[in-house]
Amino acid sequence: MTTTDFLTRRRSMLVQATGLLAGAAGAAIVAACGGSEAPASKPAEPTKAAGAAPTTAAAKPAEPTKAPAAAEPTKAPAAAPASGGAGLITGPFDGEAKALTGAGATFPAVLYSKWFNDYNKVTQVQVNYQSIGSGGGIKAISDQTADFGATDSPMTDAQLKDAKGGDILHIPMALGAVVATYNIPGLEGTKLKLSGDVLAAIFLGTITKWNDPKIAADNAGVKLPAEDIVSVHRSDGSGTSFVFTDYLSAVSAEWKSKVGASTTVNWPGGIGGKGNEGVAGEVKQNPFSIGYVELIYAIQNKLGVASVKNKAGNWVEPTLEGVTAAAAAASGKVAPDLRVSIVEQEGEKTYPISTFTWILAYKTMTDAPKAIALTRLLWWATHDGQKLTGDLGYAPLPAEIVAKGEAMIKSIQAGGKPAFPGK
Amino acid sequence: MATGPTTHPAMTALPPNARSGDAALTRAPGGVDGDRAFAGATLAAALAVPAILLAVFLLLAIDAEPALTRFGASFVTSSTWDNVKEQFGTLPYIYGTVVTSLLALVLATPVGLGAALFITEYAPRRLRTPVAFTIELLAAIPSIVFGLWGFFALTPVMRSTVEPFLKATIGPVPVVGALFQGPSLGKDLFTGGVILAIMILPTVVAISREVLLAVPTMQREGMLALGATKWEAISGAVLPYARAGIAGAAILGLARALGETMAVTMVIGNSSRKITGSLLTPGYTMASAIANQFNEADNELYFSAVVGVAAILLVVSALVNLFARVLIWSITRNAAQGARA
Numbered sequence: 157m158t159t160t161d162f163l164t165r166r167r168s169m170l171v172q173a174t175g176l177l178a179g180a181a182g183a184a185i186v187a188a189c190g191g192s193e194a195p196a197s198k199p200a201e202p203t204k205a206a207g208a209a210p211t212t213a214a215a216k217p218a219e220p221t222k223a224p225a226a227a228e229p230t231k232a233p234a235a236a237p238a239s240g241g242a243g244l245i246t247g248p249f250d251g252e253a254k255a256l257t258g259a260g261a262t263f264p265a266v267l268y269s270k271w272f273n274d275y276n277k278v279t280q281v282q283v284n285y286q287s288i289g290s291g292g293g294i295k296a297i298s299d300q301t302a303d304f305g306a307t308d309s310p311m312t313d314a315q316l317k318d319a320k321g322g323d324i325l326h327i328p329m330a331l332g333a334v335v336a337t338y339n340i341p342g343l344e345g346t347k348l349k350l351s352g353d354v355l356a357a358i359f360l361g362t363i364t365k366w367n368d369p370k371i372a373a374d375n376a377g378v379k380l381p382a383e384d385i386v387s388v389h390r391s392d393g394s395g396t397s398f399v400f401t402d403y404l405s406a407v408s409a410e411w412k413s414k415v416g417a418s419t420t421v422n423w424p425g426g427i428g429g430k431g432n433e434g435v436a437g438e439v440k441q442n443p444f445s446i447g448y449v450e451l452i453y454a455i456q457n458k459l460g461v462a463s464v465k466n467k468a469g470n471w472v473e474p475t476l477e478g479v480t481a482a483a484a485a486a487s488g489k490v491a492p493d494l495r496v497s498i499v500e501q502e503g504e505k506t507y508p509i510s511t512f513t514w515i516l517a518y519k520t521m522t523d524a525p526k527a528i529a530l531t532r533l534l535w536w537a538t539h540d541g542q543k544l545t546g547d548l549g550y551a552p553l554p555a556e557i558v559a560k561g562e563a564m565i566k567s568i569q570a571g572g573k574p575a576f577p578g579k
Numbered sequence: 580m581a582t583g584p585t586t587h588p589a590m591t592a593l594p595p596n597a598r599s600g601d602a603a604l605t606r607a608p609g610g611v612d613g614d615r616a617f618a619g620a621t622l623a624a625a626l627a628v629p630a631i632l633l634a635v636f637l638l639l640a641i642d643a644e645p646a647l648t649r650f651g652a653s654f655v656t657s658s659t660w661d662n663v664k665e666q667f668g669t670l671p672y673i674y675g676t677v678v679t680s681l682l683a684l685v686l687a688t689p690v691g692l693g694a695a696l697f698i699t700e701y702a703p704r705r706l707r708t709p710v711a712f713t714i715e716l717l718a719a720i721p722s723i724v725f726g727l728w729g730f731f732a733l734t735p736v737m738r739s740t741v742e743p744f745l746k747a748t749i750g751p752v753p754v755v756g757a758l759f760q761g762p763s764l765g766k767d768l769f770t771g772g773v774i775l776a777i778m779i780l781p782t783v784v785a786i787s788r789e790v791l792l793a794v795p796t797m798q799r800e801g802m803l804a805l806g807a808t809k810w811e812a813i814s815g816a817v818l819p820y821a822r823a824g825i826a827g828a829a830i831l832g833l834a835r836a837l838g839e840t841m842a843v844t845m846v847i848g849n850s851s852r853k854i855t856g857s858l859l860t861p862g863y864t865m866a867s868a869i870a871n872q873f874n875e876a877d878n879e880l881y882f883s884a885v886v887g888v889a890a891i892l893l894v895v896s897a898l899v900n901l902f903a904r905v906l907i908w909s910i911t912r913n914a915a916q917g918a919r920a
Contacts, residue, residue: 288874289874289875290875290877291874291875291876291877292874292875292877294877295877315877315878384762386762386764391844391849391850391867391871392870392871392872392874392875393871393872393874393875393876393877394875415663416663416664417663418662418663419662419875419877420662420872420875421661421662421663422659422660422661422662422663422664422666422851423850423851423852424852425850425852426850426861427764427766427848427849427850427861428848428849428850428861428863428871429849430844430845430849430871434845437730437731438766441731441734441735441765442738442764442765442766
């Protein structure tokens with residue numbers, strides 16, 4: 157009795173399984189054949205590329221998409237403020253701490269590791285930066301477990317109130333851009349124009365085909381395929397997601413009410429990839445997909461990058477120049493504490509999906525040697541460091557913002573007097 | 580009996596310094612102390628395990644408390660996970676974890692059992708070790724390597740070949756066909772289940788093999804002596820004898836599948852959309868939700884909700900293990916009754 161029971165069960169299990177197994181076995185074999193080409197499609201990791209060849213990296217990544225635009229503005233806007241503040245810090249300073257710890261955003265981590273490495277050569281101060289994410293950076297500075305934090309999304313009023321060490325300053329370090337990137341077989345060389353409305357509709361799932369009339373209207377002459385759109389978003393919490401959803405919230409009321417802006421949101425559809433490289437990889441792998449990544453990833457992976465319509469009504473490609481223009485446009489009306497979103501700014505050339513990335517520091521520090529070291533580091537980063545931004549896909553701060561940052565750095569106090577020694 | 584140790588022939592042959600052995604014998608009290616110390620150490624080691632479990636559970640419970648009290652039952656019944664609107668429901672994560680793990684179990688058990696049967700019953704002796712070794716080598720591959728392989732090699736094939744094939748063949752079948760609907764993305768619950776099946780395969784094989792080897796040879800020989808074929812001997816004598824152990828092997832595989840994180844995260848699509856019932860929709864497991872979202876869980880409620888997912892994962896794993904124990908217990912009991920009947 158038991159044996160026959162077992163047999164019948166076993167047999168039905170086998171029948172069920174054979175179909176699935178045939179598929180799985182086929183998969184393994186084809187995978188083995190296809191495997192050789194797969195690694196080639198793996199996105200290059202920017203950390204290594206940047207670290208290995210920091211000085212030569214500039215020209216190369218910019219090449220495929222927009223060489224002249226990307227290379228030029230790196231010097232122009234940064235040069236103006238630099239005249240007053242760059243070159244002040246030339247060596248070690250007596251009485252400063254020899255080590256600082258920081259934690260936070262992954263978005264600027266590539267830039268920070270380059271900066272802190274170069275800064276160490278100048279001053280011998282060792283800066284240990286953990287790129288654990290903006291949320292972690294806010295937590296670390298609030299709980300005073302790090303000397304400074306870093307974030308891409310400004311702290312909320314409630315978070316500022318919870319900080320254990322008093323007032324926290326948001327000091328802008330650089331600017332970044334997020335780009336919409338796509339993979340449409342047959343349209344490899346074509347530049348699509350995607351307005352904010354259309355992007356919001358795609359990620360909301362209300363536009364589902366590439367040949368949707370709304371997309372076609374902005375792309376006259378492009379033969380759009382009648383294929384389903386696969387949208388790809390970040391599965392991990394990320395400042396990149398914050399900037400992108402912040403932009404979609406600014407241009408689409410429906411997005412704002414249904415989804416909103418945050419480092420992680422409740423995505424209405426699509427698939428999630430881990431990290432910028434995960435999203436870039438998904439877009440490369442999935443035909444007819446669209447995702448969003450940091451500018452540097454799109455440049456390095458030679459992905460198709462969409463032009464976006466800015467507030468002035470112009471179609472703009474993502475360039476460092478356009479990002480700096482966004483910050484310059486915003487600087488006239490920003491709140492004095494510089495906690496401000498700069499998506500969808502005015503200006504003819506402004507690229508609308510742009511952001512500051514901030515370092516968070518306490519206004520009143522208890523440890524004077526650390527305060528001296530930190531203020532000098534911040535001064536160096538916002539002046540001398542700005543010329544390194546373009547190489548790594550970040551835009552330099554406009555002069556107005558550097559000036560505001562200077563005032564903040566000078567306001568940092570330790571033991572009742574300003575900490576910045578002025579050199 | 581009356582002869583003392585000194586008169587023992589072996590002892591007389593010992594060199595003079597064998598006295599030190601006697602000295603050790605006379606240090607009996609010291610030995611007892613050592614025994615006590617050792618017993619104490621083992622007791623401490625044994626107590627450490629439940630203590631750690633308790634500590635983990637307490638910490639999870641404390642940190643998850645704000646989310647659990649705020650959302651109550653809807654924390655496990657709601658399918659909205661929205662950080663912006665501060666609504667946290669874990670149903671899609673629980674569903675993704677359970678579905679991918681069960682799928683892995685369904686795929687890995689027949690393959691694993693088949694491999695184990697081949698190794699124990701059919702393979703020439705010189706083939707046994709290499710085959711078994713190769714399969715167990717799979718267990719040594721780090722999870723992230725499986726993940727990368729899944730991401731770059733498995734999913735393109737699933738998307739372009741396997742899933743369209745399944746949709747065309749099983750898709751139109753009533754009931755079962757509902758499992759294979761929607762566009763083939765390659766990044767979905769099905770691919771997650773397949774990669775998990777590969778990962779738990781060595782566990783299933785290794786344990787099944789041990790269990791099958793433990794089946795007394797007399798069982799097989801008895802069947803063969805009665806004129807049974809090899810297949811009849813296996814199905815009539817070996818498998819019924821070993822089935823509790825085989826069920827145990829499958830359940831241990833399931834337990835591994837439940838907690839697996841990185842490999843699944845890379846192929847499952849990480850999307851907590853509504854539950855559709857199709858295996859071809861992107862999903863999310865509890866473990867990948869924690870891995871993905873922990874870093875940026877910056878406000879208190881969000882953090883608490885992520886820890887809440889961990890607590891639920893712990894509870895689900897515990898329930899599955901409990902269920903497995905009951906299952907094995909009932910199988911062995913039935914088998915015992917069957918034998919008596």
